[in-house]
Amino acid sequence: MGLSLGQYLRPIAMTDPARPVGAAQLAGGWCWFDRIEVLERGQPPRIVVASDLSAEQLAPLTAARSDFGGLSMDVPRIMGILNVTPDSFSDGGQFLRPEAAVMQARQMAAGADIVDIGGESTRPGAVEVAVAEEVARTAPVIAALREGGLGLPISIDTRKAAVAQAAFGAGASILNDVTALQFDPAMGRMAAELGAPVILMHSIATPETMQDDPYYDDVLLDVYDALAARVAEAEAAGIARDRIAVDPGIGFGKTLAHNLALLNRLSLFHGLGVPVLLGASRKRFIGTIGAEAEAARRMPGSLAVALAGVAQGVQMIRVHDVAETRQALSLWRAVTEGGAR
Template identity: 80%
Template sequence: MKDRGLSQYLRPIAMTDPARPSGALSLAGGWCWFDRVEILSRQAPPRIVGLGDLTEAERAGLSTSRPAFGGMAMDAPRIMGILNITPDSFSDGGLFLRPEAALMQARRMAAEADILDIGGESTRPGAAEVSPTEETARTAPVIAALRTGGLALPISIDTRKAAVAEAAFAAGASILNDVTALRFDAGMAGAAARAEVPVILMHSIETPATMQDDPRYDDVLLDVYDALAERLTVARAAGIPDDRLAIDPGIGFGKTLEHNLALLARLSLFHGLGVPVLLGASRKRFIGTIGAEAEAARRMPGSLAVALAGVAQGMQMIRVHDVAETRQALRLWQAATRGYST
């Protein structure tokens, strides 16, 4: 865009309507399209412009197909199944702490998931830190058993500690999902670079123990965008290339209900960072607040609604507890928006 200052941000207005104009562009090479962009700024009100007001480089940055991530093409939404091997996770703490229960749940999810995300430390608000030794003991044997049993599905290790990640990689994990975007452990970036694994950088503030203690932002959408841009720069400098990077705006991590909704309403902004985007909102507190459901395990309907809202803005990965239900909802959403089933 002519004379566009560095303080302005481009948010493609994602569409899935079958009546696609001839000049529209695919959003990040995926299932959504756009022919307008919302210009966001800290200094001026939002405004909407057409594609003709963008430079060729700006159009390409928003429309170019994202590279495969962890061996998965990013031309369709991918479902990441959550496996918490913890006693205290906010929704399913204790259910899968025993290795036998964890393996059974992993195999059940693998029938419909594209990725399994295995974690051994709760990152719910107020959670206490777990030692690397204990976290490794919870996760590495389960990952190894899944690989020994023939599971070929990509497995991500959900950890903020380099020692836990390295043990998981040795056991067969192939993706790192770090809720601190490599901030917590100074050795994590190097560990991920040496292992040559894809990395998901999630936005968060403080630690799980303190992140919900009155979180504040000047502009939550733009602040989170800038923070993730900075973490991508750090990851690249550590030797992790763009084709091994993805980002997650961190719904519920150091955000109020209002912050979460502001992010969800304009998620398509994050495609401007040029890498795949993951949305993880499953069963979170704001879903219970809006949906009037205090029990986290009963928030599946609200979680499905938020997941599909993310898919409608081109989110390439959706992290969920209810894998089979999400797959069914996604199949129907795709059929309804396309007008045919496959």
């Protein structure tokens, strides 16, 4: 099948046990597909048979993803959120004391595959935290976890190279940058020198202004193009493609309608050929749709969104409620795969 410039291929992800002969495996994972939705700006979507595509066209969609941060990407992975901040939208202040943060991380370790530690809130309207303060909040917690024997991968959620450098010195192993290396000009070079796996998240502007009337021509394709550009920039900085993952940035410079449009067709992002992370836990749109103003009470809605992402083949889900998500994911896999997990 010939594709013209400006066309995008979205595999229609399936987990049904009645898999047709010849169906392709999605990204070497747990979903399969035999149809492709072709998207193009200004044109209605159309569906084609996957077998009509060339091997070159199918390769980014079918190739098994490399291990990321020491974890295989052939099963869904849970990233547990640990905010060592006074003002994060959901759990601000709960784990600001190092002792509380260490205890929470150890509890998360029972169900999480990765612990994600951040010392600067990126909620809408949040102001920038000084580097020294962010380092003081995060590096000692990471060091204490490593000294206490925590073996899980630890990601540092930061947009500042100096904070990341200190975190890696303390024992972090993954960089999670909500600006996809755009906030700090030194970040890309530092990550390349460290050989660090990097998660590139889509966002616009800064947390202070990102929700000030965000606009896109086509949010799905605009975010895809922006992430493709960031992947290319990361490679140009010396970061190998097999050390890159992407995150469409749900809630970061997006309205409720934007978030739903991205979630509805998440499988498009497999076309970038790297693991995909979904971080939607407890976010405002869940509270709006689920009629729950209190962020800490949005766990049921967060589970629904996380499982919807896994059903589209998303390899990593970033969540606050680790134990509940692990239970939900175990049941989802048992039902879809026909065996206990």
